[in-house]
Amino acid sequence: MSATNFNTRNDTWRKLLGNGLTYSIPQFQRDYSWTEDEWEDLWLDIQEITQPNSEQAHYMGYLVLQSDNDKSFDVIDGQQRLTTLSLFVLAILKNLQRLVEEGDDSENNRQRAAQIRQSYIGYLDPITLIPRSKLSLNRNNDHYYQTYLVPLTTLPQRGFRASEHSLRKAFEWFNRKIREYADKHSTDKGIVLAKLVETMSDRLFFTVITVTDELNAYKVFETLNSRGVRLSPTDLLKNYLFSIIHRAHEHQQELKVLDDRWNAIVGRLGSESFPDFVRTHWNSRQKFVRHTDLFKAIRTSVTTREQAFELLRAMEEDLDTYLFLLSPESSDWPPELKKHATNLRMFNVKQPFSLLLAARRHWEPRDFATILRACMVISFRYNVIGNRPTNEQERSYNSAAAAVSQETGKTPKEIWLLLNDIYPSDDQFRAMFSDKIIRTTQTRNRKIVRYILCSIEHHISEVDLDFNSDSFNIEHILPEKPDDGWEAFTEEELETQLYRLGNMTLLKTSDNKRASNVSYQNKRGIYKESAFNITKQIAEENDSWNAERIATHQKWMAKQATAIWRVDY
Numbered sequence: 001m002s003a004t005n006f007n008t009r010n011d012t013w014r015k016l017l018g019n020g021l022t023y024s025i026p027q028f029q030r031d032y033s034w035t036e037d038e039w040e041d042l043w044l045d046i047q048e049i050t051q052p053n054s055e056q057a058h059y060m061g062y063l064v065l066q067s068d069n070d071k072s073f074d075v076i077d078g079q080q081r082l083t084t085l086s087l088f089v090l091a092i093l094k095n096l097q098r099l100v101e102e103g104d105d106s107e108n109n110r111q112r113a114a115q116i117r118q119s120y121i122g123y124l125d126p127i128t129l130i131p132r133s134k135l136s137l138n139r140n141n142d143h144y145y146q147t148y149l150v151p152l153t154t155l156p157q158r159g160f161r162a163s164e165h166s167l168r169k170a171f172e173w174f175n176r177k178i179r180e181y182a183d184k185h186s187t188d189k190g191i192v193l194a195k196l197v198e199t200m201s202d203r204l205f206f207t208v209i210t211v212t213d214e215l216n217a218y219k220v221f222e223t224l225n226s227r228g229v230r231l232s233p234t235d236l237l238k239n240y241l242f243s244i245i246h247r248a249h250e251h252q253q254e255l256k257v258l259d260d261r262w263n264a265i266v267g268r269l270g271s272e273s274f275p276d277f278v279r280t281h282w283n284s285r286q287k288f289v290r291h292t293d294l295f296k297a298i299r300t301s302v303t304t305r306e307q308a309f310e311l312l313r314a315m316e317e318d319l320d321t322y323l324f325l326l327s328p329e330s331s332d333w334p335p336e337l338k339k340h341a342t343n344l345r346m347f348n349v350k351q352p353f354s355l356l357l358a359a360r361r362h363w364e365p366r367d368f369a370t371i372l373r374a375c376m377v378i379s380f381r382y383n384v385i386g387n388r389p390t391n392e393q394e395r396s397y398n399s400a401a402a403a404v405s406q407e408t409g410k411t412p413k414e415i416w417l418l419l420n421d422i423y424p425s426d427d428q429f430r431a432m433f434s435d436k437i438i439r440t441t442q443t444r445n446r447k448i449v450r451y452i453l454c455s456i457e458h459h460i461s462e463v464d465l466d467f468n469s470d471s472f473n474i475e476h477i478l479p480e481k482p483d484d485g486w487e488a489f490t491e492e493e494l495e496t497q498l499y500r501l502g503n504m505t506l507l508k509t510s511d512n513k514r515a516s517n518v519s520y521q522n523k524r525g526i527y528k529e530s531a532f533n534i535t536k537q538i539a540e541e542n543d544s545w546n547a548e549r550i551a552t553h554q555k556w557m558a559k560q561a562t563a564i565w566r567v568d569y
Contacts, residue, residue: 007210013060013085014201016208017120017134022072025063025079029235030567031140031163034080037175042084048183049203050196056203063206066213073210076236079137085204086135086171087149089120091174092193094152097181099190109190114195120149141167148515150284214240214299234274237295238262241308261312265319280350281318284357285405288398302449321360325353337369340376341380346447349379351394355415358404361484370412373567380565381424384448385432393422418568426562433558434551439499440474449474453506456560461533475507475515476525477538477545485519487544497547502554506532520545 016023049058063078073084096113100106117123122133137145144164150157151301155168181196182189216235245258266274279294289297302311324331328341342353359371375397382388395502400418403409424432440446447467451475454467454505465472478489478498489497497503507515507530515523527539 004076009210010205011208012202012208013204014119016206017201018062020071022134022136022478023075023132024072024081025083025138025141026239026243027139028239028274029075029079029138031138032080032083032159032166033163034084034166034170036142036173038080039084039170043177046088046196046200046204047293047327050199055458057205058203060204061208061547063208065208065210065519066216067210068211068212076211078206082135083137083141083145083167087167087171088174088200089116089197090149090152090319091178092197093117093121094171094175095178095193096178097152098189104189105188112190112194116194137306140164144168201326211374214295215300234266235276235280237298240295241302241311244303244308245305246503255494258309258312261316265312265315268319268323274348277319278315280322280353280357281315283354284318284361285314290396317361318357321357322353325350325356333432333443334369335366337372338486340372343451346444346451347376347379347384349383350443352379352397354401355397355404358401359567362404362407367412371415374412374416375519377565377567378419379422381429381432382422385429385436385561386424390422396422408483408513416567423567426566428553429565430558430562433501433561434555436501436554437496437499437565438501440476440504446474449504450506451500452501452561453504455564456557457506457514457534459564460537461559470509472506472532475505475535476503476511477505477520478503479517483517483519485521488544491552493547498548500550500554502550503551505535505538506530507535 002279004135047060048054049056060081061078063082064076065073065078066076067073093113093116096109096116099109102115120134122135133150135145136142140161141163144160144167147153149167149171155171157165157168160168178193178196182193185192212262242255242258242262245255269277275291275294278298279289279291281295282289282294286297286301298311302308324333324337325341325344328338328345331338333341344350356368356372356375359368364372382393383390396419400409400415403415403418409415438445438449440449454465457465458464473532476498478486478494480498482494505527507526511526511530515526524539524543527535528538530539538553542553
């Protein structure tokens with residue numbers, strides 16, 4: 001971004017609201033949502049900076065604004081803070097109004113209220129009494145704010161949205177707190193309240209980032225997110241799409257329907273990242289884009305009302321498949337598909353999702369099941385065992401997704417040709433598996449080791465095992481805390497051999513406790529009686545246990561794994 005369309009500065013709240021500047025919450029930005037927890041935090045912060053010998057400033061975080069004239073600004077991020085500060089000042093005005101009505105220094109307090117209103121809220125047209133506010137809220141909240149809160153009229157409580165009730169409750173909460181604050185002073189209450197506003201306006205400061213258009217605002221979101229600042233590019237994308245429809249002068253009911261559909265998508269995703277879904281959806285249908293280029297790609301391609309409608313419809317079409325891939329256990333899909341998707345989730349691999357969305361849309365269930373298993377196998381070989389970089393892998397999957405969407409790849413076999421580069425060969429996989437170390441001190445790693453051992457057991461005995469079962473455990477043959485009898489291992493070998501796959505097997509929970517940390521000779525008898533063939537085989541083929549025997553056993557495991565996790569094309 002060049003300096004001409006991107007500006008950063010630190011401003012006090014007084015400077016933000018001075019010189020006739022106005023701020024608008026975009027029409028389709030999210031509603032007001034702060035609760036008493038956030039009100040309490042703000043109140044404590046304001047009280048802190050009013051204390052003698054307190055800090056001279058309190059940092060309020062980032063504001064992301066959009067403007068092309070430096071006079072009026074759209075609030076891309078920071079609306080909750082600006083709205084709440086406005087409600088705080090309105091509560092000050094309400095208390096000054098009360099003092100006037102009670103005859104407490106009425107004329108001076110009337111003047112103080114007028115000056116504070118003009119500086120921080122705006123002014124009331126003297127003829128129409130219509131407020132000319134410095135702040136305008138979104139389409140769901142602005143009417144209540146301008147009609148009831150800004151003029152300080154009676155606040156109705158029935159027939160309003162939850163967010164409008166939140167606005168009212170915030171105002172009433174601050175009104176009570178400020179009255180209690182003022183009543184601690186027997187005289188000069190109006191001066192106390194005016195000083196509270198003036199101190200707050202000079203000591204609350206923000207880092208203000210101003211951009212000229214939606215694209216630059218999105219880049220700011222991406223940059224701040226990469227630095228751990230919690231912002232919402234979801235709202236920015238929503239604002240852009242709905243601004244297209246809004247400019248088309250559609251009926252408000254149609255806008256509401258579209259808004260409801262958008263919120264339904266976000267609601268179903270729950271805590272999952274909405275931008276991740278949008279990018280996966282986009283890459284399943286369009287040319288590959290990175291996270292940083294996603295908004296630009298959408299902004300370039302979606303410019304009309306029809307295209308905005310189509311994007312929403314297409315996202316709805318892909319949502320069920322995406323949710324299945326994230327949470328297969330809660331779906332009603334066939335068991336085989338759920339098994340492969342559950343494994344993908346356990347591997348923490350999402351790179352194939354764009355291909356899988358495309359395949360689900362265009363292929364018959366049988367072919368989709370085939371490519372889902374293929375993606376699972378690739379992920380096990382490439383990601384879990386190979387631990388290889390994912391950037392090129394993602395591009396391969398997206399090339400395959402494009403082929404499916406454009407119908408140049410109509411069968412799993414044709415698509416496999418595009419995935420061959422990210423499928424480690426049998427020789428490569430055997431070599432990687434033979435050297436693999438997985439530390440079972442982590443929960444996810446323990447699940448993966450159990451999955452590997454149960455899969456090998458099934459391969460050699462054809463017995464189906466639930467690798468999540470509590471009836472058996474991972475047995476570290478060389479124990480994590482060895483007793484006497486393990487002198488064959490040097491100190492260095494104790495560290496390097498413990499978490500090799502060849503040093504792990506399966507035992508019933510009770511047998512695992514019996515084996516514990518005793519010598520191999522004592523464990524061997526337990527292994528011979530085991531119901532698991534993989535464990536019994538260790539006892540039958542090894543009269544001792546050392547680094548060489550671990551390597552030999554792991555090579556045998558690698559041979560079994562190559563036959564299990566394999567795609568034959």
